Amino acid sequence: MFGIENPGIWISYLLSFVCVAFAFWFGITRWNKEDKNHDDTKNTEK
Amino acid sequence: MSTLTLGVIVILYMFAIAWLGYIGYKQTKSASDYLLGGSKTNSVIMALSYGATFISASAIVGFGGVSATFGMGLQWLCMLNMLMGVIVAFIFFGRRTRKLGVQHGARTFAQLLGLHYKSRAIQIFIAAIIFIGMPLYAAVVMKGGAVFIAQIFKIDVDLALLIFTLIVAAYVITGGLKGVMYTDAMQAIIMFLCMLFMLFWFYYSMGLGFTEANEELTNIAHLVPERLKALGHQGWTAMPVTGSAQWYTLVTSLIMGVGIGCLAQPQLVVRFMTVDSSKQLNRGVLIGCLFIFVTVGSIYHIGPLSNLFFLKTEGVVASEITADIDKIIPIFIDKAMPGWFGAIFMLCILSASMSTLSAQFHTMGGAFGSDVFPKLGRKRDPNSTIGVRLGVLCSILVSYVICYTLSDSIIARGTALFMGVCAATFLPAYFCTLYWKGVTRQGAxxxxxxxxxxxxxxxxxxxxxxxxxxxxxxxxxxxxxxxDVYPWFAIDPILFALPLSVLTIIIVCFATSKTTNR
Known part of the structure; x- marks a missing residue:
């Protein structure tokens, strides 16, 4: 895969791409989403 | 490129740094502003600052040279940097850290744990480790920046080191965390664009595609120098022989040490406390991951491929060009990239070094002036930042002196060493603080x-x-x-120290759970 025969190397590339894809999915779907469990210490004016 | 053009570019860059440092200075009214930037930092600035702090000249110059010598196995570190350093760090550590920081009113990593356990001993111990251990890491980063500046400007390394240190000292001491984060963000953008250009230029100038270049690199595996083959090197597109000396260095020191150690870096943890909601951290996952992927991914990929370039132009592979691994990437940029890019790339290395260094100096200053000597300079004004600024100054001087004692090819190893110590010392206590209600003060x-x-x-x-x-x-x-029986002397300290630290916290917490307040 990717012109690399050694699975020890191409798997690292593949997982890197997976990480980026996950980060895009996570960041975009939660761009404006606040987690109340983690934000309950904020001011009550919300 | 002429010295005049180089000088103009650097002066413009310094003006931008000075302007951002000045904005930080004007917006810093209290010790909280100086240490946490007012805790209302924009998500983009926070994530870029996190990324720029994370990725130093060590990653580009040091680890880039390591990848050029030992091959693409270092891509595992890029993957771990994203997975552990951003995804796990932001989602599983960042949100709880931010919440805990607000609850306790903590302004430093040491305060976060110290206040949580109501233990001054914990706070001082963490601060001491930071103030004693971090100068080595800072010195390594300083060396990375100075070596590159000296290479590009053809000036003495000592002079490059002095100028470089004075500039960083000026804006960290005056601008506080706001100044540091604003400059970090600008520096992160420069790094991002430079690494992206370098990647595309390499393929363009070599006339190769992604797969094609990898295949060519595989085909020159027989050119690996004998001294590297003896260490387990099997080619630049293959992992080293399992269990070989190179394998232990790559897997236990570089990949595990840095990949896991990045979770417990005090200067990174503090970034989570600079935002006012978890929403900012969610956004940071995307920005941070993309930044790491492009910057670190590019250099760890181009590093091994530089062997193709050196083979084509010089007739030898990268490790035969120079004996000092830390000089491979500077030489590659000098020879492979267009002349004008050398100056721009110098800004990239400057940015990478300055962003990491500024965060390190700021963290060490906080450890000194806020954790160990919290009353220093605050007799008259409780909001005074004199103690922290004094701490920053001391840390700069210590790091500067250490820099002169460092040997060649130390950059990547020194970074891995510090991150390994952070992981073994801080990670179990930090993780348990966030996730285990049964943890006790004695256990931590x-x-x-x-x-x-x-x-x-x-x-x-x-x-x-x-x-x-x-x-x-x-x-x-x-x-x-x-x-002195192989492989025991080749295994990185993190593999001994981290399990011991984990076992200790579990055993002591169970032993003291009924006799102590949490």
């Missing part, structure tokens, strides 16, 4: 002690790479390491 303190002592012991008596230069083991026992 014991884990911190055992992690630090075990790391120190392993470095002094077990791991040959550090034990031999230190020489204490030889002076006492007459041999470089206590266990």
């Amino acid at each position: 303190l014991a884990s911190l002690f055992v992690g630090a002592l075990a790391s120190l012991f392993a470095m002094t008596f077990l791991h040959k790479a550090e034990a031999a230069p230190i020489g204490l083991c030889k002076a006492i026992f007459g041999k470089d390491v206590l266990i």
